[in-house]
Amino acid sequence: MQNSVTLRDVARAGKVSVSTASRALAGGLTSKSTETRLQRIAAELGYRPNTLARGLKTRSTRLVGLVVHNLANASFRVLAEVVQQRLRAEGYQVILCITADNPDQEAETIATLADQRVDGLIICPTGHNGEQLAALDRGGTPVTCVVRRHEAVEMETVLAADPEGAFAGTRYLLELGHRRIGLIVGRQETTSGRERLSGYRRALEEAGIRFNPTLVHAGRYEPETGLAGCRQLLDREDRPTALFVANHESSLGVLRGLAERELLVPDDISLLCYEDMPGFEWQRPALSVVDSGAHAMAELAADRLLLRLRSHAAPPAATAHEYRIGARLIRRQSCRPVVS
Amino acid sequence: MQNSVTLRDVARAGKVSVSTASRALAGGLTSKSTETRLQRIAAELGYRPNTLARGLKTRSTRLVGLVVHNLANASFRVLAEVVQQRLRAEGYQVILCITADNPDQEAETIATLADQRVDGLIICPTGHNGEQLAALDRGGTPVTCVVRRHEAVEMETVLAADPEGAFAGTRYLLELGHRRIGLIVGRQETTSGRERLSGYRRALEEAGIRFNPTLVHAGRYEPETGLAGCRQLLDREDRPTALFVANHESSLGVLRGLAERELLVPDDISLLCYEDMPGFEWQRPALSVVDSGAHAMAELAADRLLLRLRSHAAPPAATAHEYRIGARLIRRQSCRPVVS
């Protein structure tokens, strides 16, 4: 702040007007000689452009907002890392905001980001501030939803292929011979919760197995959910031979629940999780998972946003598209064929 | 961006000058009547101040930068969450940047943040761009270092009490009767790596046990380090009876290494980790740890910065203080007395 060497100083040192200085540093707008000369002077003086003034004039800060529920969730973590890295490569800075899945906090966050005149927004929406977001998007600030769809309003969205992922996971277990497959899944108010349940159900039905609601436990994205679900499912007299934990926060609780019962994976019970968390690979036995592709999602979200940032021209709401990232089954060691 | 209702519009609607509008919205600078009247008008029009223009004039964006190495590390995660929450409560937004512990990337990051005219900076330094940071601090943009100390230059810093933490952990194991304690620790180039080793060593020597360098394995903050160290230490003929993993990234690798050897914790070997990671509590057996107080560190860092942000007056470099957060031993189930 003290070190405020401004364009005027550069201009003065170079004996030109402020405007030529500006153009020289922009490049290609002056003669080659003054261009290099002024750039050298600017470097010597340690000139750094004032982003505020520039943004005020050009109506473009190079900031984009990234709004997520938390950082404990592995998907959000890679989202944050990938988005930040990708956008930085294009000269954008990322403002990270955490909403704790709280609509009020989300509303405030969006407002503040709008005040900062961010150029764009990547958000995992709570589902409550649709009009606010849509207004932003209409106003020329591209908004890309990620991980969760906003049910109320049309916006560009990149999602995981949850129906297919859950389907593939369930079918894998079926192919191994399992017939009683317990499902621990997220709340049915969320897109992912619903879609993963439906994928599970479809796989069962295609295999000619009747869907049994008492085999599924839905809850919040927390370890406690996993523990509770685990206990509930294991206390049945016809204990499932496999558990599909389609909610990766709960996985920790499930692991604990299985240990409580002294059940060994995969000998006593097969275990399939959702999302590839860093620890899973190192776990013993290494956990099989269906990877929803958080990394790819993050990349696509960043790329889509970048595209719209660059083509400042047309933000055609009509084109509001929905992208799905393919899920991938990773077979490791936690599932085994059922012995008959 | 389209929705650009400016102060002029408010003034016009209220039939006053722009300056009165500004003052009315600021509050306390006009008559009570015009104040409420204009505030109502502003609300109706949906006026939102342009942070860029304001920042340009007042030389204060309400932005602070937060610079960390990554988000996989649990300390950084809580740092990000806590700092962002705390600063937001005071009206600041957080720009999150990730350096991957890479000095070049760090240099670029700091420069860009300075360009954005952030009001302050919280950073876990790589240790390489000291002059840049010091210049910022001198220039009136308070910089607070966290987690790591910057060896080269004096700055306000909040650290974990690593020497004491490692000492306490080691002594705990000693009290349980362990004599051969393997240590897996971070690189000796880092503050934490050195300090944790020295704490371990001091505890041993105070107990009258000769420090044995072959019992320590130092490596990067990665699971691979844990695995390698684990293998090395377990292959000794006089296998340690306890492992102190003073580097929480490595813990995952250690767990895997122990499983490989089919060693049970705590029956076959005691295990003490550093940092309380979310999974540890759920692990079976629940892992004992020395918690370095990442949460408290984050809070203190945020508070210190806030203090200096508010008292815009004096950034006395002389006061550059170093704060230490006490470590806390959490006894769970992974350590047991050695049977003689």
Next chain:
DNA sequence: CTATGCTTCGCAAACGTTTGCGGGCGCAAG
């Protein structure tokens, strides 16, 4: 030699605020 075109640069306005300064007005005191 004049007309024309291109390149290179300066002038000044603009972006949306905040704020020092001074003018107008009302009200109390003289």
Next chain:
DNA sequence: CTTGCGCCCGCAAACGTTTGCGAAGCATAG
């Protein structure tokens, strides 16, 4: 009724850029 004092408010400058417009310089073509 005048003077003085305070309270509100408007004028205008400033923050550091970018950019349209026009002027100057120079070369080339007619």
